[in-house]
Amino acid sequence: MKKTEILVLDFGSQYTQLLARRIRECEVLAEVVNLNISVAKIKTYQDLKGIILSGGPSSVYETDAYKIDQGIFELGIPILGVCYGMQLMVHEFGGVVELADAQEFGKATITISNNKSLLFKNITKETTVWMSHADHVTTVPDGFIVEAQSDNSIAAIANQEKKLYGIQFHPEVTHSIDGGKMIQNFLFEVCQCEATWKISNFITEAVNEIKKTVGQDEVILGLSGGVDSSVAAALISKAIGKQLTCIFVDTGLLRKDEGKKVLAAYQKNFELNIKMVAAQDQFYTSLKGYCDPEDKRKIIGREFVNVFANEAKQMQAAKFLAQGTIYPDVIESSSDGHTSKTIKSHHNVGGLPKDLNFTLLEPLRTLFKDEVRKVGLELGLPPEMVYRHPFPGPGLGIRVIEEVTKEKCDILREADDIFISELYRENLYNDVSQAFVTLLPTKTVGVMGDNRTYDYVAAIRCVNTIDFMTATATHLPWDFLDRVTNRIINEVDGINRVVYDITSKPPGTIEWE
Numbered sequence: 001m002k003k004t005e006i007l008v009l010d011f012g013s014q015y016t017q018l019l020a021r022r023i024r025e026c027e028v029l030a031e032v033v034n035l036n037i038s039v040a041k042i043k044t045y046q047d048l049k050g051i052i053l054s055g056g057p058s059s060v061y062e063t064d065a066y067k068i069d070q071g072i073f074e075l076g077i078p079i080l081g082v083c084y085g086m087q088l089m090v091h092e093f094g095g096v097v098e099l100a101d102a103q104e105f106g107k108a109t110i111t112i113s114n115n116k117s118l119l120f121k122n123i124t125k126e127t128t129v130w131m132s133h134a135d136h137v138t139t140v141p142d143g144f145i146v147e148a149q150s151d152n153s154i155a156a157i158a159n160q161e162k163k164l165y166g167i168q169f170h171p172e173v174t175h176s177i178d179g180g181k182m183i184q185n186f187l188f189e190v191c192q193c194e195a196t197w198k199i200s201n202f203i204t205e206a207v208n209e210i211k212k213t214v215g216q217d218e219v220i221l222g223l224s225g226g227v228d229s230s231v232a233a234a235l236i237s238k239a240i241g242k243q244l245t246c247i248f249v250d251t252g253l254l255r256k257d258e259g260k261k262v263l264a265a266y267q268k269n270f271e272l273n274i275k276m277v278a279a280q281d282q283f284y285t286s287l288k289g290y291c292d293p294e295d296k297r298k299i300i301g302r303e304f305v306n307v308f309a310n311e312a313k314q315m316q317a318a319k320f321l322a323q324g325t326i327y328p329d330v331i332e333s334s335s336d337g338h339t340s341k342t343i344k345s346h347h348n349v350g351g352l353p354k355d356l357n358f359t360l361l362e363p364l365r366t367l368f369k370d371e372v373r374k375v376g377l378e379l380g381l382p383p384e385m386v387y388r389h390p391f392p393g394p395g396l397g398i399r400v401i402e403e404v405t406k407e408k409c410d411i412l413r414e415a416d417d418i419f420i421s422e423l424y425r426e427n428l429y430n431d432v433s434q435a436f437v438t439l440l441p442t443k444t445v446g447v448m449g450d451n452r453t454y455d456y457v458a459a460i461r462c463v464n465t466i467d468f469m470t471a472t473a474t475h476l477p478w479d480f481l482d483r484v485t486n487r488i489i490n491e492v493d494g495i496n497r498v499v500y501d502i503t504s505k506p507p508g509t510i511e512w513e
C-alpha cells in the first residue's frame, strides 16, 4: 500500500499543489487534504511523519478565518506552517499577527539567526526567498524562537520541543534559492521521512492492486490518444492484459492520422484489445448549422457519450470503466469549498447513463502529471506520446471557428500537421507547452501565380505556460514562422493566409473556440 508520509492541509494558496510536488520530488509521498480533516482521520495514516499547513488568502484575525482541529497541534507529529500556516500557528499559541505596514511580495533576503536550526541546516546565513504576504507576525508565542528575519518581518520561527516550525515565505517556489534544501531538511532532519516514493514501486503496487480489484472481470477504457488515458491503458494492460478493451472513437475532430498513430503505438508496445469506432458522420451531422462554441461543446459531449454507451452496452461482461483521472482532478480543495470530484468534469465519458452501472477504475488518481509521464515512460510508451501537448476533449470542434464541417476539419488537419511536424523538425516541440492551428471562418483575397484566390485564414497559436491558467505566446523564430506559413499556403488547399496569435492569457485564452 502507498505510504503517505506528509499531509499538506490546504488553506487555498495557489502554491499548495506545487508544495506537494516538491515533496514528492524528494521521493516522499505527500497528499493534499482539506483543512477540515479531523484528528481521527489523520490517525488513520499509519506512515505519517509530518504535516504542513499551506499558505492561503485569509487573515487569522478575521472572524471567519480558516481554522483547523486544535488537536492536530497535540499529536506530537512535526508541523511546518507556511505563510498563512505559520500565522495560524502563532495565533493559536497566543502570539500576535497584524497587517504589515511594509507588505512583502516577491524576492526578499532573510538572515538566519539560529545557526543550530534544523530547518536551515547547511544553508548560508543570508539567502533569497519568495514572499507573498500582507499580514505578519509581530509577537512570537511563548516557547517559540525566531530563526530567521527579513528586513520587514519575522521570517521563520521554531518550537523544537513541540516540533512546530513556521516560515513566512514560500520554499516551494523556485525563486526561493534554498527552498528545496529547506523542504528536504524538514522532511529528513525534522520528520525523519524515508524516501520510498519511487515510480517503479508505484507501478508494482498499482499492478497488484488492479489485479486484486478486477479479478476475472473485464474493463473498458475510452482511449483518446492523450497522455492520461494512454498511461492508464498501459498500466491496466500490464496488470490484466486482454481483460482490458480500449474504445477509440474517431469523432472526425481528431488530428491528422490520430487513430492510426494511436493504434500503431499500442500494437508495437502492448497486448491490448482496441476497438476503433468510426463515428465521423454522426458528429459532422449533429454539428451541422451550429456556430456557438458552447452549443458545439454540448453536442460533441452528448454524441461522445452516445457512441461510447452504445459500445459499452455491447460489452456485457465489462464491470469496470477505467479513466485516466489524475491527482489535480480529484484533489480536495478548501479554497473553493469543493470536496473530492469522482469524475473528471471534462472527461467525455463522465456523463454515461447510470443504467450502465460501471465501477470506476482510476489507477492514476494519486499522481501529478509529471509523475504520470514518468510512469508512461517506464511502461514503455513512446516519448512522443508521453510528452504530447494537451488536446482539448472537443478536439477540432473548437479549433474550427463557427460551423464545423468535414471539409474545414480536413483543411485544418493538414495545416496543423505541417506546423507540428516543423516544430519537431526544429527541435522546438518539447520547448513549448502547446501548439496548434485554428481555422478562422473568414475568407480573404490572395494571389497565387496568376490567379486570384479567395480562401480561409489559418491562425497559428503557440504558448508557453506552467499551469495553463496563464500563458504567453512563444517568441518563435521569424524564419521558422516564415517556413511554416509558406508550407501551409503552398501545400494546403483552402488556406491562403496565415497569422500568428501573440495574445497572452489573460486576457486571451489558449484556445480560440
Ligand code: XMP
Pocket (backbone or CB within 6 Å): 346, 390, 391, 392, 393, 394, 434, 468, 505, 508, 509, 510, 511, 512
Ligand atoms: P483555455 O482555452 O481555457 O485552455 O485557455 C486551457 C487548456 O485547457 C485545454 N482545454 C480543454 N481540455 N477539455 C480538455 O480536456 C476541454 O474541453 C478543453 N478546453 C480547453 C486547452 O487546450 C488548454 O490546454
